[in-house]
Amino acid sequence: KKTTPIITDPQSFIQLTDECVALFNELKPIAGEYARRMKVLKRLNKLIYNYFSDGKPQLHLFGSSANNFGMKNADMDISLVIDEKHVGSPKRIVLRLGDILKRKRMLEVVCLPRARVPIVKFKDEFSELSCDICINNTLAIHNTQLISTYSKIDIRARQLGYVIKHWAKCRQINEPYQGTLSSYAWIVMALHYLQTRNPPILPVLQNMTAPGEERKKVEVEGHDVYFYSNWDSLREFGTPNTSSLGELVTGFFRLYAEEFDWNDSVVSLRTGGYLTKEEKQWAKQTNDRDNILLTIEDPFEVTHNLGRLVDRSNLKVIKYEFKRAYKLAASGKPLSKICEEYVAD
Numbered sequence: 086k087k088t089t090p091i092i093t094d095p096q097s098f099i100q101l102t103d104e105c106v107a108l109f110n111e112l113k114p115i116a117g118e119y120a121r122r123m124k125v126l127k128r129l130n131k132l133i134y135n136y137f138s139d140g141k142p143q144l145h146l147f148g149s150s151a152n153n154f155g156m157k158n159a160d161m162d163i164s165l166v167i168d169e170k171h172v173g174s175p176k177r178i179v180l181r182l183g184d185i186l187k188r189k190r191m192l193e194v195v196c197l198p199r200a201r202v203p204i205v206k207f208k209d210e211f212s213e214l215s216c217d218i219c220i221n222n223t224l225a226i227h228n229t230q231l232i233s234t235y236s237k238i239d240i241r242a243r244q245l246g247y248v249i250k251h252w253a254k255c256r257q258i259n260e261p262y263q264g265t266l267s268s269y270a271w272i273v274m275a276l277h278y279l280q281t282r283n284p285p286i287l288p289v290l291q292n293m294t295a296p297g298e299e300r301k302k303v304e305v306e307g308h309d310v311y312f313y314s315n316w317d318s319l320r321e322f323g324t325p326n327t328s329s330l331g332e333l334v335t336g337f338f339r340l341y342a343e344e345f346d347w348n349d350s351v352v353s354l355r356t357g358g359y360l361t362k363e364e365k366q367w368a369k370q371t372n373d374r375d376n377i378l379l380t381i382e383d384p385f386e387v388t389h390n391l392g393r394l395v396d397r398s399n400l401k402v403i404k405y406e407f408k409r410a411y412k413l414a415a416s417g418k419p420l421s422k423i424c425e426e427y428v429a430d
């Protein structure tokens with residue numbers, strides 16, 4: 086097997102590191118963006134409260150507005166937490182929400198009550214932010230908190246996540262509707278990569294407890310969503326590993342270009358290691374929809390493969406992109422070349 090020679094001289098990563106840091110600074114939202122979004126959320130909360138007061142409605146942010154990996158003008162993913170016993174099915178709630186939002190003069194209100202996940206989409210009239218509201222997506226609120234906690238432990242986690250997300254968007258492999266990976270899946274892979282460095286840059290929060298405490302179980306919709314959330318106590322966790330961002334980005338590409346065992350391995354952020362497809366019972370595909378070619382375990386919903394949309398042809402594309410990116414990074418090409426917009430020929 087022919088492999089690209091591994092650069093070991095840290096000097097060679099200085100340029101790539103500088104470029105990655107600059108990209109991160111350009112992509113990350115300005116200070117105060119989260120507060121701005123929380124204000125929009127608060128206003129929406131007030132606006133709908135009276136219409137659903139029986140069900141004690143509460144809007145929560147999830148996804149990139151709240152996980153610390155959001156781009157400047159990303160959509161707001163919102164989940165309405167509500168007692169369905171009192172106010173009816175998600176489908177009905179979505180239709181009712183749509184009516185209220187139209188009456189309150191929100192822009193471009195569209196209801197999708199029959200989608201796999203019923204949602205209402207609109208643009209907030211003041212901030213002009215695009216919003217999606219779904220109903221009782223509680224696991225998403227928890228995994229958003231998990232991702233956000235990881236992002237605060239070591240600055241390189243956030244930086245690597247942004248670079249990988251940007252690369253995947255530019256190379257058109259962040260398109261779940263076309264069968265490649267969601268942003269969420271890319272972030273999970275990046276964080277898992279940092280857990281598996283030697284020495285590790287990130288801990289395994291789902292296995293950790295405070296000193297002297299036993300691991301508790303926190304159950305939500307039948308899943309254990311416990312994780313150690315005191316990131317402030319972990320700020321020094323990654324410091325024994327002095328790898329630069331450029332080295333990590335290159336190493337991430339190398340892992341999936343040359344080292345990862347696509348046939349048997351499952352990426353597991355929950356355990357901070359690899360599981361086998363065999364032990365997850367993902368060795369044989371059981372239906373047409375859920376592929377098991379690229380297997381990434383959801384940290385809480387452990388039977389859920391974040392790579393289920395990746396079929397044979399998209400797997401080929403993703404593998405090609407890893408090889409391409411690794412070759413360019415390892416031969417000292419600039420980040421702009423690595424992240425060059427993909428154009429179909």
Ligand code: GTP
Nearest residue numbers: 147148149155156159225226228229267268269391
């Ligand atoms: P951008 O919108 O691209 O900036 O990224 P995002 O962080 O909002 O990610 P994405 O739109 O992929 O996912 C939004 C949220 O949906 C995630 O943060 C998760 O909380 C939740 N989610 C849970 N399971 C899945 C899944 O299988 N696929 C996706 N796409 N999202 C999931």
Ligand code: MG
Nearest residue numbers: 148149160162
């Ligand atoms: Mg989103």
